[in-house]
Amino acid sequence: MTRRHRRRAAPLGVLLAGLVAGSLLCATSVAPAYAEPGSPESGKQAARSRTSSAKLQADGSLSDVAGLSEKDVWAVGQQDVWDFWQNQGVITHWNGSSWTEVDVRNDTTGAGHLRSVAAASKNDVWAVGDGHDGLPYVARGNRDGFDRLAVPQLRGGDWIGAVAATTGRVVLVGSRDGRTFVADAAAPSWTGWATVQGPIGALYGVGLTGKSEGWAVGDSGSRPVILRLTTTGWKVSRVPAVKGGFLRDIYVQSRKRAVAVGGIYQRSGKIRPLVLSWDGESWTREKLPVAQAELYGVTGDGDGAFWVSGYDPARPGTAFLLTYTGSKWKVVHGDSVPDRTVRLQAVTRVGATTMAVGHTLDANDRYHDVIETFGTSAK
Template sequence: MSRRLSRRALSLCVMLIGVLSCALIRASSAAHAHADPPRPRAAERGTTGLVQESATARLQADGSLSDVVGLSRTNVWAVGQEDVWEAWQNRSVITHWDGGTWTEIGIRNDASSAGHLRSVAAASPREIWAVGDGHDGLPYVVRGDGSVFDRVSVPQLGSGDWLGGVASVPRKTVAVGSRAEFDEVRRRTVQKALIATVTSKGWTAVKGDVQGTLYGVALAGRTDGWAVGDTGTEPVIMRLSGSTWKPVDVPAVTGGFLRDVHIDGPKRAVAVGGVYHDGGKIAPLVLTWNGRHWSRSAVPQRHAELYGITGDGKGHYWASGFDPGHPGEAFLLRSGDSGWRVVRGETSPKPRTVRLQAVTHVGDLTLAVGHVVDANDRYTDVVERFQPGKPGTADPTPQPTPAAR
């Protein structure tokens, strides 16, 4: 999952940066500037070839999807934002894929519909959580049962708090981000890692001693999980063991940042992000946990930004992101027994930029979401589906369904 750029206060500017280096993901809203869905194509050749197909969840103009979670091939939830350029009009989006149609679901208890939802998680088909920022300057927390969603009040969170990632298992949900704190020594405000947890006993919000921001979180159970982010200059990883979160040793990567993490168990986890270099270029960063320590993995891409990571529980992973060398093509990294390799989407005759902000894997379907930016800087949400088969065998392009509000 989860997420999932620059930083909360200027979420729109952050979206321009695109690397979530402080927390975002692009969005869209009002006029239909949807990309033309290209024909399915073989994304990879050979006996394990994948078929790729582009579609859209049909958000309003200037819309983007930030995160996605799949419970099955016919039960997928995605969140994001519409009207990305209107700071006081942009609206959060929750949309559901039932295997044939995307349907938007409204949020009760909030007329403004927030500003942006950044992350989504599901403990079960009847318990879905999403987090982001609201127009009121407070962290935005949403809970749904699959048919209705409500904004949840969390008294432990305030205006100096920000949430960028969420993970959920039965009887426990964890949201991560940062809390602003004034540093008396340096006489300036700094960000400290923030972890908010809800169980049957209610909410707790703990500011860690770690300076920086957490963007992604994953749980393997109520007592085992990982959270990732950065200090502004290097990656940060924290581990949940029992009921306590503590920072762990991370490979020294100057300029590195992490945006998402996927966990397969006590001996297998993968975190992804990037590394800033001189000239503004970003190299992909993949860190792997083997049960004893985190190590850096080699990837076949010199420059790329990675935002999302998912896996199948069998040692295979998919990372979504953006390749500046091929900005018009959907970009993923896929790993297996032979290491990481690149998976690309269809090319376009029109100038455009495709960023895949998140990815999920259910059954034999890999589904990534994000946005396309055209030559006029108009945003369109995009859904990229990859699955084994021959070109032309993928599910038909979904048709829009009126939003349920």
């Protein structure tokens, strides 16, 4: 999950670029020329990566990815990102050999930017974002198609940044009236949505380990915010004091292990990477091997290893990951895309493969969706 800053006034051109890039998605918060598969930049690690695309239409970008297996991966995003009134939400599926777009049935208004996707099972996949009717967009489906769900508890002005789903429960997070916002529902009807508003700010990432266990992350505009779900509901969790800090995604491994990622705004305008880890008792800040980077998404293998996707300003044309395999964090660079800026907005781990999605931006400010695959399937 993905990956969004909110802060400070900015020139209109910068603001629009940030909005479609996924770096300024909440107003109150903070490509065809592809590299050849297997074109290593250097070393063994690069030989394990492959750059490809879901081949969206012009100005396409992928915002999030969720995988059930190496032959069952979902991604969402948008096409025509520069047209805020006519941009088209995209849901696409990987079957192990190709990407196929999946339609939303019986929807006359259509989706704009789809920001987040969650897969509880092969027949229970959720996608959320913006609707062209001014309401948050919530869709549920499978490979045969999706249906937009009417959620009466959502209203115009609500912003939904992420979705998480597990068997029998789905949770949406975002902001409402400048405050953090959570909406959740249970199977089988998916109609009894309950909503909760938390402290000032917005939530951008959410993860569940069960029907009554999970975390949501975001920021207040000046510091990180984390909410915890227990049997008594959502509560604010104590986090390290990080001035200017924000969180954009979280991977929850178990009750005693979770990793949240984001960054820290600097006066210079640069962003320092931020990773917080949960050990079952408290959140602590991780030491990282890179001083400047933008972190958007995080995933894990359920056994103590983690992968973080983002953007490395020192090597803007190269796919960038942070990895943790049980001892320390390391930087991994994949394929280089000539004359492009590469931003990996989200990442998932399926089997022995790590798949990250996002976009490249060329010299003419045109977007092209990009998929970077690390692991056995990249060989």
